[in-house]
Amino acid sequence: MDYELPEELRMLQETVRRFVDRELIPIERETMEGPKLKPEAQEMLEEKAKAVGLWLYDVPEEYGGQGLGLLARAVVWAELARTIALPSRNVNIFGPIVSPILYFLNDEQKQRYLYPVLEGKLRHCFAQTEPDAGGDPGNMRTTAVRDGDDYIINGTKRFITGAADADFAQVIAATDREKGSRGGISAFLVDMDTPGVNLLRAQETMMHDRPWEIAFEDVRVPSENMIGGEGDGFKFAQNWISAGRIRHGARGIGVIERCLELGASYAKQRSTFGSPLAERQSVQWMLVDSYADLHMLKLMVYAAASKHDDGGDIRYDSYIVKYFGDTKSFEAADKCMQIHGGLGLTTDLPIEHMWRDQRSFIITEGPTEILKMALSRHVLRQYGD
Ligand SMILES: Cc1cc2nc3c(=O)[nH]c(=O)nc-3n(C[C@H](O)[C@H](O)[C@H](O)COP(=O)(O)OP(=O)(O)OC[C@H]3O[C@@H](n4cnc5c(N)ncnc54)[C@H](O)[C@@H]3O)c2cc1C
Missing domain, CATH: 2.40.110.10 (Butyryl-CoA Dehydrogenase, subunit A, domain 2)
Structure with missing residues (x-):
């Protein structure tokens, strides 16, 4: 696996990063009302998402979308996770949310459910x-x-x-x-x-x-x-959840990056006992641990997503990506909070929000222990007599 993303994905990454830095981070504490975007923020951000060329980026081409592969989508998800401006579940400024299960419907079901969803008529x-x-x-x-x-x-x-x-x-x-x-x-x-x-x-x-x-x-x-047929439900549900696990890992990349940006900046500015925090080894090591986790997570996410795009089975890769990504990004938010002291606990900064969200992801869509239980069967099959 080559660590460098292909040229076109680096360009996509830069586009989304600019969008996040210019349009989302400056208003990230003003966009939400409870679990949803405020209607005016929703409308404004949809227009900006269209202008920047991200509309329907995750919908297959045959249904009028851009049909980005999993690696490309992972790049988008990672960049979006650098901000708390959008809901952490069910982001819908890039077009209607379409559950991947709906692409498995038969023709008659697609007419009644999939197409109206794509047109924004049904949720x-x-x-x-x-x-x-x-x-x-x-x-x-x-x-x-x-x-x-x-x-x-x-x-x-x-x-x-x-x-x-x-x-x-x-x-x-x-x-x-x-x-x-x-x-x-x-x-x-x-x-x-x-x-x-x-x-x-x-x-x-x-x-x-x-x-x-x-x-x-x-x-x-x-x-x-x-x-599908009777008894196919588990397969459909798991299929949906499997692809979603890569999203967890990609999200972890964005969260760790933002926490490194915030943590390193603050450590350079803030002095205690006559020296900047950035000169204290205990603080340096917190940043270094997050940096190492970021590096490992990127390799894992990119490798699993590329394998999926090449037609490979990523069930086990996706278990590792989810539990590693959720856990390490939560730890990065926790370290970033610690470096900021009391300020890290305030809503002036996005850290506490990321900390709460990342903690929740260690439980939802498959708690870590259950992923490890499924992985342990794979490990025991593969190793030992
Ligand atoms: C905000 C939010 C949104 C959600 N959205 C949806 C949704 O849209 N649709 C939907 O269907 N669900 C949704 N969920 C449900 C979510 O996916 C479940 O909460 C999650 O899968 C865990 O299930 P549970 O809460 O029943 O925990 P349980 O399965 O009861 O597990 C409880 C704890 O026990 C431990 N544990 C469980 N099994 C084992 C084991 N074998 N070995 C060791 N330890 C174990 C784990 O630590 C786990 O955290 C949502 C949940 C939340 C909080």
Whole structure:
């Protein structure tokens, strides 16, 4: 793996960096209202994203987007993560958010769901997690039971991002609880106004996010709303989450870089006991540790994304990228906070925001321990007699 990005990706990187430095960082404490961008910030930033040539950068070309590969998208994600101006989950200034699962729909489903999403007419959410099954979705209790030409869905989903704004949900439910993740989990397109779908409450979190709890009570869904075949749901959900893990690593790159920029600048300016902090070995080592982590993370993310773009299987690479990226970027934010002393705890700087977000990512979309559990099987298969 060549550490240098290809020329066209270096240009893309510079474009996004300029956009972040000029348009986002100067207003990064003014753009958000709760978990969303303020409407005026949304409108203004969409126009700027179009002007800079990033509109629909992650949508495949056959659907009218730019069809950037995973390495190119990772470059964009890394640069965007240098600012807290945008939501850390569900960034939508580059066009509508399109769950990659929707590209697997059949033609008739695409007409009803994918194209309206691409046109900005419909919004969706992804409902897998439950009160009793999060990191272990194979054990989910929400069931979809066949009844003639329909399925009847019953259960409760928790922590569902964007549920209140969604027109439909991609619901992951058990069609055979005994089989669980081995062919017993299916995926459905469920309109949010279907009788029996009830938003229960938004959960406050230590971040900006306000995910929802949703009850499904005897929700009747036609069988043509199943994505793929019966038992394919786990595969679709995991596929979506796998690609998302590279995003976590890329995000970590941007966070560590910003923390290095802030930490090094402050260490040079701030003197205690007659010397700048930058001359203290304990402070230097904090910066050096973050720098080394940044270097390793870049290599991991670029290698995994390139392998994916070349058609390789990155399941295990993506586990490593996610847990390393989330953990090391959280540590970098923590070190940056320490270097800044009391100032690091204030909302004058973006550090506390990054610290809270990065801490949350160590849990969401696959807690570190569960990723390591899956990796340990791979390691034990590969090494030893
Ligand atoms: C802000 C936010 C947004 C979210 N958005 C969505 C969404 O849109 N859609 C959706 O479906 N879900 C969403 N989630 C859910 C999220 O992905 C889950 O919270 C996450 O997967 C962990 O599941 P859990 O909370 O049930 O933890 P559990 O699976 O109960 O795990 C709890 C803890 O136990 C430990 N643990 C678990 N298993 C093991 C093991 N085998 N070995 C060792 N330790 C273990 C880990 O430390 C873990 O953190 C969201 C969550 C949040 C907070």
